[in-house]
Amino acid sequence: MRTKDLQALLAIVLFYVVIESLGVTCPxxxxxxxxxxxxxxxxxxxxxxxxxxxxxxxxxxLFWLPVPAAALLLFRRRLPERVFRWGIGLVCxxxxxxxxxxxxxxxxAVVVFQPAEGLIGRLVSGILTAxxx
Numbered sequence: 001m002r003t004k005d006l007q008a009l010l011a012i013v014l015f016y017v018v019i020e021s022l023g024v025t026c027p028x029x030x031x032x033x034x035x036x037x038x039x040x041x042x043x044x045x046x047x048x049x050x051x052x053x054x055x056x057x058x059x060x061x062l063f064w065l066p067v068p069a070a071a072l073l074l075f076r077r078r079l080p081e082r083v084f085r086w087g088i089g090l091v092c093x094x095x096x097x098x099x100x101x102x103x104x105x106x107x108x109a110v111v112v113f114q115p116a117e118g119l120i121g122r123l124v125s126g127i128l129t130a131x132x133x
Contacts, residue, residue, distance in 0.1 A: 033118025037099035040110040041066070059110055062098055065091060 019027055028036040044063030047055035056063050072079070072087045079087075102111040115121045 029112070029118070031119050033115040033121050034113050035103070035111040037095045043110075060098075062094060065094065 019030075024030045025042075026036060026039060028034070029039065038060070040059035041063055044056040044059035047053075047059055048063065069088070069091045072084060072091075076084050099111070102108045103113060105111075116125065
């Protein structure tokens with residue numbers, strides 16, 4: 001692994017440690033009120049660590065996919081460009097399709113669409129309410 005890759009990975013980990021310590025579990029959900037495509041991924045892995053495969057799949061059915069995606073990224077230089085592009089493309093398509101299904105499914109309790117609850121929605125609402133006063 002190159003030094004730049006390791007620095008980027010450490011910066012991401014540090015960012016998430018800081019926001020988690022502030023009580024923000026997902027910055028996208030916090031800001032927008034809309035779950036991200038990876039919503040439930042951490043809880044899925046924690047369920048798997050408790051040997052609860054059904055729970056892991058409930059939290060995110062693609063919880064296992066970051067492992068092969070990371071392998072694609074780590075071995076990118078050793079793979080034919082076409083294999084790398086197809087692999088990353090497949091990962092993106094799978095995440096998008098699962099996200100869309102979960103977003104549109106009223107039974108899914110993990111993925112939410114509540115823009116008014118996000119920081120941006122609350123700020124806009126506060127500004128609009130203040131303008132009416």
